[in-house]
Structure formats: structure tokens, C-alpha cells
Amino acid sequence: MEIKADVCNGCGQCVIVCPVQAIKMVQKKAFIDKDLCVECSVCYRSADCPVNAIRMKKLKWPREIRIPFSNVITTHKITGIAGRGTEEMKTNDVTNRYHFGEFGVSIELGRPGLGTRLGNIELFTTKFAEIGVIYEEKSPVTALIIDGKGHINEEIKNERVLSAIIEFKIPTEKLARILKVIREIENEIDTVFSVGIVSRIEENNTDEIINQLSQLGFDVRPNAKINIGLGKP
Numbered sequence: 075m076e077i078k079a080d081v082c083n084g085c086g087q088c089v090i091v092c093p094v095q096a097i098k099m100v101q102k103k104a105f106i107d108k109d110l111c112v113e114c115s116v117c118y119r120s121a122d123c124p125v126n127a128i129r130m131k132k133l134k135w136p137r138e139i140r141i142p143f144s145n146v147i148t149t150h151k152i153t154g155i156a157g158r159g160t161e162e163m164k165t166n167d168v169t170n171r172y173h174f175g176e177f178g179v180s181i182e183l184g185r186p187g188l189g190t191r192l193g194n195i196e197l198f199t200t201k202f203a204e205i206g207v208i209y210e211e212k213s214p215v216t217a218l219i220i221d222g223k224g225h226i227n228e229e230i231k232n233e234r235v236l237s238a239i240i241e242f243k244i245p246t247e248k249l250a251r252i253l254k255v256i257r258e259i260e261n262e263i264d265t266v267f268s269v270g271i272v273s274r275i276e277e278n279n280t281d282e283i284i285n286q287l288s289q290l291g292f293d294v295r296p297n298a299k300i301n302i303g304l305g306k307p
């Protein structure tokens with residue numbers, strides 16, 4: 075994204091809408107900090123620039139990788155889907171992605187206001203490689219992992235994006251090890267992240283995830299959410 079300084083009238087509209095505070099006013103002209111900008115195109119689409127000073131530039135590799143992880147209306151070239159993750163994990167009753175004896179796990183790195191470097195993904199994936207997890211094939215993050223040791227391409231590590239979602243499944247007995255690793259990374263990482271875990275309710279109405287999290291010392295307060303909609307055939 076770029077702003078034509080000779081056209082900008084300094085109204086400040088674009089500064090307000092940028093989700094990562096990458097636009098600053100310098101001498102009454104809007105200026106984009108290229109390092110902070112995640113290429114989400116919110117300024118282009120929502121600032122309603124009165125003089126049409128905001129322009130979308132064609133990006134080159136590796137900067138172009140910022141777009142599918144930041145711009146919600148862009149389709150990922152490799153996975154063919156829009157957005158930073160796959161279909162919501164909470165539709166598992168329809169998709170049947172996670173079976174009995176398995177947990178689905180998602181880790182969302184970065185949020186509006188902070189973002190994340192793609193290199194943060196490797197903090198998790200190199201450690202998960204030692205434990206053994208099965209990554210979701212259609213996840214844009216899975217497409218970035220280049221080997222069985224969880225490494226990602228060196229060239230893209232410094233690229234900054236709005237957020238990236240690591241999605242995988244594990245046998246239920248591996249949960250404790252995964253959570254231990256996540257807690258260790260909490261002290262190293264420079265952005266926020268949230269963890270989602272999916273489990274199935276057993277036929278006798280017990281839920282393995284609640285048992286395990288309670289045993290691991292977590293204060294579990296389940297909430298129910300019911301999805302009503304059209305399932306896949």
C-alpha cells in the first residue's frame with residue numbers, strides 16, 4: 075500500500091482505520107510505516123480518502139505473503155480459501171475433522187493492534203515436530219512449513235501479518251505435552267496468542283477435554299454454543 079504524499083490533504087481518515095497503527099502524520103501528510111504495515115488494505119477500502127491518495131501496489135516476494143494473512147477478502151494462492159484459518163473448528167459436528175480419541179487445536183497468533191511476525195509460527199512448529207502433530211492440510215500456515223522439523227522459509231520470517239492460525243490435531247494423550255510447550259513459549263513470544271481446543275462429547279455425555287484440563291490444573295468453565303445451519307451433504 076502507498077499514499078501519494080503530493081495528493082494527500084492530511085485529513086487523517088486513514089490514520090483512524092489502520093488496525094496496526096502503521097499510518098502516521100508527518101508534516102500534515104499521511105505516511106505509511108512499511109515495516110508495520112501488514113497489507114490488509116483496510117485504509118484503501120474503508121478510509122474513504124477524499125482525494126484518492128491511497129493506492130494498492132503490486133507486491134513482490136516475500137512481502138506479498140502479508141496479504142493472505144491480513145486481507146480478509148483475499149484468497150490464499152496455495153490453499154484456495156479466504157481468511158487466515160480454515161472453516162471454523164466449532165463446526166466439527168458437520169465436518170467430522172476430529173474424531174473420538176483426538177483433540178483439534180488452533181493457535182491464533184497476533185490480533186488487530188499488534189499483528190505478528192511469521193517467524194513466531196516456528197516457535198511452536200519446531201517444538202510440535204518433536205511431539206508429533208497432524209496439521210490441517212488446508213490451513214495457510216501448514217503451507218508455510220517446509221520440513222518435518224517444523225521450519226518455515228527463512229525469507230518470510232520477518233514478514234508482519236495481522237494474524238496467523240496454526241491448526242492441527244493430536245491424540246488425546248498428547249494434550250499435556252502440547253500445553254506445556256505452549257506455556258513455555260508464552261515467555262518468549264512478542265505478541266498475543268489464543269488457544270482453541272476442540273473435543274467431541276462422548277455418547278455418555280462426558281467430555282474428555284474437561285477431565286484432562288481439570289487434572290492439569292486449569293479452571294474449566296464450559297460455555298455452550300449451538301450452530302444452526304446447513305451442513306455438508
Ligand code: SF4
Binds near residue numbers: 081122
Ligand atoms: S485519507 Fe487520504 S487525504 Fe486523508 S490523510 Fe489519508 S491519504 Fe491523506
Ligand code: SF4
Binds near residue numbers: 092093106110112
Ligand atoms: S494496508 Fe492495512 S496495515 Fe497497511 S497502512 Fe493500510 S490499513 Fe494500515
